[in-house]
Amino acid sequence: MFDGVAPKYDVVNDVLSLGQTHRWRRIVVDAVDAKQGQRVLDLAAGTGTSSEPFADAGVNVVACDFSLGMLRVGKRRRPDIDFIAGDATNLPFADNSFDACTISFGLRNVDRPTRALEEMLRVTKPGGRLVIAEFSQPTVALWRNLYTEYLMRALPAIATKVSSNPEAYVYLAESIRAWPNQDELAAWITQSGWESVRYRNLNGGIVAVHRATKPEGAITSTAAGSQTRQRRRSSRAAN
Numbered sequence: 001m002f003d004g005v006a007p008k009y010d011v012v013n014d015v016l017s018l019g020q021t022h023r024w025r026r027i028v029v030d031a032v033d034a035k036q037g038q039r040v041l042d043l044a045a046g047t048g049t050s051s052e053p054f055a056d057a058g059v060n061v062v063a064c065d066f067s068l069g070m071l072r073v074g075k076r077r078r079p080d081i082d083f084i085a086g087d088a089t090n091l092p093f094a095d096n097s098f099d100a101c102t103i104s105f106g107l108r109n110v111d112r113p114t115r116a117l118e119e120m121l122r123v124t125k126p127g128g129r130l131v132i133a134e135f136s137q138p139t140v141a142l143w144r145n146l147y148t149e150y151l152m153r154a155l156p157a158i159a160t161k162v163s164s165n166p167e168a169y170v171y172l173a174e175s176i177r178a179w180p181n182q183d184e185l186a187a188w189i190t191q192s193g194w195e196s197v198r199y200r201n202l203n204g205g206i207v208a209v210h211r212a213t214k215p216e217g218a219i220t221s222t223a224a225g226s227q228t229r230q231r232r233r234s235s236r237a238a239n
């Protein structure tokens with residue numbers, strides 16, 4: 001699906017978010033707080049629009065995504081950024097190899113999001129940071145109702161005019177509605193092994209930016225990770 005929408009992805013995003021994406025991306029960069037020379041993984045980076053502000057600030061950012069269509073559009077536009085094809089649930093990176101991991105508007109699209117949270121933990125150095133920007137739930141009922149109307153009615157109608165693949169935007173609206181709220185996502189992050197989990201609502205909760213830290217003593221090698229997962233599966237089966 002993302003291969004199909006890649007050529008016009010960024011323009012359509014700007015239109016449908018009513019120009020808000022630039023502000024959201026600045027807030028993510030500030031939250032990651034990467035210093036020059038640090039290595040940051042931008043996961044589900046798509047065309048690299050979420051990676052660009054890091055590259056522009058002199059941060060060594062790696063843009064990873066599994067849609068070759070999105071990566072090709074990104075590489076054409078920003079040949080200076082490292083674009084790597086990889087699956088968020090089985091990352092092609094060594095343990096403890098990034099100072100920070102971030103994922104913008106991508107975790108919701110990953111087939112097994114908690115597996116991706118564990119993989120980001122594995123590749124992040126102890127003490128390193130996680131920043132997730134994702135659509136969430138407006139906290140005030142009136143605002144939530146207006147936004148739901150926009151999502152389910154106006155957004156697909158606008159997408160029909162500006163996108164070559166309007167069905168992708170029906171999926172977008174439905175996936176936002178099905179996604180856990182701020183507190184539920186915070187619980188997933190904690191259960192995946194991250195600590196000091198907190199979040200900030202943007203635009204009244206339309207978007208939430210979650211932050212967390214990898215514990216200093218975390219053992220998250222691939223082998224340890226799969227043993228932990230195996231143990232969890234066995235205990236679930238036993239229950």
Ligand SMILES: C[S@@+](CC[C@H](N)C(=O)[O-])C[C@H]1O[C@@H](n2cnc3c(N)ncnc32)[C@H](O)[C@@H]1O
Pocket residue numbers: 002043044045046047048049050064065066067070086087088089103104105106109110111
């Ligand atoms: C909505 S786009 C976000 C792109 C970019 N981060 C941004 O902010 O514009 C979501 C991206 O998630 C990617 N994606 C979904 N599942 C993935 C997975 N398992 N591994 C890697 N990328 C994935 C898609 O290919 C798509 O490019």
